[in-house]
Amino acid sequence: MIPPPDVTVETGGAASGMAMMVAELLRANLADSRFRARLARRARGSVVLMASDRGLGVTVGFAETGITVVGEPTSPAPTLAGGWLEMAAVCSGSRSPLRALARRELRVTVGRPVRLLASAGYMLKVPRSVASGDH
Amino acid sequence: MPDIYSTEWYDAVREAINAGVGQLRSVPEGRFIVAVEVAGDGTSPYVDEDGERRFLMEIDDGICLWYRELDAGEDEHGHVEGRIDYRFRGPATVFDEIAAGLVDPVDVALRGTISVRGDMRLLLRNAEHVASLLEAYTNAVSTTWPLGRPPYAEPTESRQMAEGRQTAGEPEGAAARA
Numbered sequence: 001m002i003p004p005p006d007v008t009v010e011t012g013g014a015a016s017g018m019a020m021m022v023a024e025l026l027r028a029n030l031a032d033s034r035f036r037a038r039l040a041r042r043a044r045g046s047v048v049l050m051a052s053d054r055g056l057g058v059t060v061g062f063a064e065t066g067i068t069v070v071g072e073p074t075s076p077a078p079t080l081a082g083g084w085l086e087m088a089a090v091c092s093g094s095r096s097p098l099r100a101l102a103r104r105e106l107r108v109t110v111g112r113p114v115r116l117l118a119s120a121g122y123m124l125k126v127p128r129s130v131a132s133g134d135h
Numbered sequence: 136m137p138d139i140y141s142t143e144w145y146d147a148v149r150e151a152i153n154a155g156v157g158q159l160r161s162v163p164e165g166r167f168i169v170a171v172e173v174a175g176d177g178t179s180p181y182v183d184e185d186g187e188r189r190f191l192m193e194i195d196d197g198i199c200l201w202y203r204e205l206d207a208g209e210d211e212h213g214h215v216e217g218r219i220d221y222r223f224r225g226p227a228t229v230f231d232e233i234a235a236g237l238v239d240p241v242d243v244a245l246r247g248t249i250s251v252r253g254d255m256r257l258l259l260r261n262a263e264h265v266a267s268l269l270e271a272y273t274n275a276v277s278t279t280w281p282l283g284r285p286p287y288a289e290p291t292e293s294r295q296m297a298e299g300r301q302t303a304g305e306p307e308g309a310a311a312r313a
Binding site: 014015016017018019020021022024025028029051054056071084085088089091092093094126 | 161241242243244245246247248249250251254255256258259260262263266
């Protein structure tokens with residue numbers, strides 16, 4: 001079995017705690033799912049996750065060498081933005097992303113490559129087995 | 136009003152946590168052990184510069200069953216079976232400023248001033264509950280400060296951020312409440 005890509009956190013940046021949390025979430029999800037790990041290995045580019053009510057964001061970069069999480073937003077990159085609690089609810093699978101988008105609790109700023117944002121969202125979302133406590 | 140870090144204060148925080156649970160849309164199921172480590176930083180008068188205060192709490196189905204401080208050198212596993220699910224650690228002055236409502240605890244966690252260790256998947260799933268716990272710690276208990284109340288002379292980076300946001304007119308977080 002091919003191991004999931006390494007996830008590293010670059011020190012510095014205003015949101016270094018958020019970067020650690022996102023990195024831990026990715027490590028756990030990619031270790032649990034071969035499909036997610038394969039998706040992560042193929043992904044290239046960067047996405048920004050923005051906790052807009054806090055004014056804090058992280059950049060998740062996908063490269064051949066692995067995944068890097070930086071505690072600050074960089075542009076241009078496709079961005080998923082929303083309140084911290086809404087972001088957490090969507091990532092943890094306790095709220096539908098489509099519903100959050102429809103209610104404007106989350107906003108997507110489309111850049112290139114847009115498909116990467118959907119892939120990153122899927123990689124971050126906690127698997128149903130974990131979310132339901134069956135894990 | 137209880138003194139900060141007194142037995143009465145811990146009891147008041149526990150009661151405030153449990154009162155807040157009733158306001159949540161969903162309450163996490165299961166049992167969690169949380170450790171909090173408050174590291175002396177030479178500024179807070181409530182923790183020796185080279186020492187630390189350590190607390191444990193047990194949450195069961197959202198309810199805080201107990202909340203206690205450990206003695207120096209006391210083994211935390213003397214109070215809990217199994218692992219510690221979440222561990223929060225940071226400088227004493229920042230914890231004091233949180234308890235005084237000067238800084239927003241979620242902000243300091245996202246900024247990394249207070250480190251958070253544990254299963255992030257469950258932590259994010261229970262983010263609303265965690266926010267409620269922190270809100271109880273921050274705002275729900277009237278606290279007295281026998282050795283002096285924060286802010287202390289030197290502002291921490293977290294408080295500078297909070298004051299900066301207040302100046303900028305952002306309504307969110309502790310800056311607006313301070």
